Amino acid sequence: MIRWLLSALCTALWLCQPLAAHESRPAYLDIREFSASQYDVAWKRPMRGEYVIGFTIGWPEDCTPTRETESHVPGASVTRMRLDCGGSSLIGQQLSIERLPETSAEVLVRIEFLDGNTQTEILRPATATMSIEGPRGALAIATEYAILGFDHILAGIDHLLFVLCLTLMIGRGWKLVKTITAFTVAHSITLALSTFGVLRVSQAPVEAVIALSIVFLAREMLLLHQGTPGLTSRAPWLVAFVFGLLHGLGFAGALREIGLPSGDIPLALLAFNIGVEAGQLIFVIIIVALLAFTRRAFTKGFPDWVGQVPAYAIGTVAMFWTLERVLTA
Structure with missing residues (x-):
C-alpha cells in the first residue's frame, strides 16, 4: 500500500504543473x-x-x-x-x-559556424548570458551534450512517469535492475538508429503512443492492485523493452531539434545518451529511497480504494496527453 501512496503523492505534484510533458520545451x-x-x-x-x-x-x-x-x-x-x-x-x-x-x-541556443562546428548551450534565469567560443574540443562537446541529455530526461515528465510506474509495480531488487536495463537498451537502440537516419518516423504519432504507453501501465497498476497481475507484472522487462523503443524515438526528436555537431556526431550522441541515463538512474534511486523511507514511516494500512487512486490519476493525465497530441498533430 505504501508504494501506491507514494505514487499518489508524485502524481499530485505533477498535476499541479501544466499538463504538457515535452510540449513545454524551452x-x-x-x-x-x-x-x-x-x-x-x-x-x-x-x-x-x-x-x-x-x-x-x-x-x-x-x-x-x-x-x-x-x-x-x-x-x-x-x-x-x-x-x-x-x-x-x-x-x-x-x-x-x-x-x-x-x-x-529556459532558452536553448544553437550556433553553427561555416566549418560545420556547433556550439549549444541552455540559458537559464540565473545565467542569461553566454560567451560564443567557436570550435571546441571533444571534452567540451561531450560535457555539453551530457548536460543536455540530463536536462532533457528530467524535464520529460512523460518518460519519468513511465519509469515511475515500472518502479512502483516492481519495487526493488534485480527484477527492477533488469527492467530498467531493458528500457535503457531499447531506447538507446532507436535513439541511435534515428540519429543516423536509419529509422525515420513522424514525431507526432510517436509522442501520442508514448502517452498511450503510460495509459497501458496505469491499467496494469490497477490490475495488480486488484489481484489479477497483467503482462507487466509477469514480464516487466519485455514491456519495458518494447515501449523503450518508442521512448527512444521521442528522445531522438528532441536531439534532432537540438542538433548535432557535424564532426562529432558519435561522441555527442553517446554523451547525450549518458546524460539521459544518469538522470533516469538518479530518478529511480530517489523513488526507491522514498519507498524504503515510507515503509518505515507508515506502518498502518489504508482503505482499499486509496490504492486505486494513483492508477486512475496517472491514466487520466496520460490520456489527456494522448488526446492533446493527437488533436494538435
Missing part, C-alpha cells in the same frame, strides 16, 4: 553562419494561448538583425531574420536573452 534560438559575419536566425518562442513569451535577444554591439518575418506553429511563434555583424565574427563575443531573469523559463 525557447529555441538557432543561428547559422552562411558567409563571413552573415547569419540566418530562427527564434522560436513558446505561446500561452495568443500570448507570445516576450523574450528579446541581446545581440553583440556590431550585429544588426534585418528581414524579420514571423509565423506560427502549434504552441510557438517563430521569427526568422538575417543577422549582419558588419565584418565581425560572433566568436569571442557575448549574447544574452533579455527578460529571461524575470521568468523560470
Whole structure:
C-alpha cells in the first residue's frame, strides 16, 4: 500500500504543473553562419494561448538583425531574420536573452559556424548570458551534450512517469535492475538508429503512443492492485523493452531539434545518451529511497480504494496527453 501512496503523492505534484510533458520545451534560438559575419536566425518562442513569451535577444554591439518575418506553429511563434555583424565574427563575443531573469523559463541556443562546428548551450534565469567560443574540443562537446541529455530526461515528465510506474509495480531488487536495463537498451537502440537516419518516423504519432504507453501501465497498476497481475507484472522487462523503443524515438526528436555537431556526431550522441541515463538512474534511486523511507514511516494500512487512486490519476493525465497530441498533430 505504501508504494501506491507514494505514487499518489508524485502524481499530485505533477498535476499541479501544466499538463504538457515535452510540449513545454524551452525557447529555441538557432543561428547559422552562411558567409563571413552573415547569419540566418530562427527564434522560436513558446505561446500561452495568443500570448507570445516576450523574450528579446541581446545581440553583440556590431550585429544588426534585418528581414524579420514571423509565423506560427502549434504552441510557438517563430521569427526568422538575417543577422549582419558588419565584418565581425560572433566568436569571442557575448549574447544574452533579455527578460529571461524575470521568468523560470529556459532558452536553448544553437550556433553553427561555416566549418560545420556547433556550439549549444541552455540559458537559464540565473545565467542569461553566454560567451560564443567557436570550435571546441571533444571534452567540451561531450560535457555539453551530457548536460543536455540530463536536462532533457528530467524535464520529460512523460518518460519519468513511465519509469515511475515500472518502479512502483516492481519495487526493488534485480527484477527492477533488469527492467530498467531493458528500457535503457531499447531506447538507446532507436535513439541511435534515428540519429543516423536509419529509422525515420513522424514525431507526432510517436509522442501520442508514448502517452498511450503510460495509459497501458496505469491499467496494469490497477490490475495488480486488484489481484489479477497483467503482462507487466509477469514480464516487466519485455514491456519495458518494447515501449523503450518508442521512448527512444521521442528522445531522438528532441536531439534532432537540438542538433548535432557535424564532426562529432558519435561522441555527442553517446554523451547525450549518458546524460539521459544518469538522470533516469538518479530518478529511480530517489523513488526507491522514498519507498524504503515510507515503509518505515507508515506502518498502518489504508482503505482499499486509496490504492486505486494513483492508477486512475496517472491514466487520466496520460490520456489527456494522448488526446492533446493527437488533436494538435
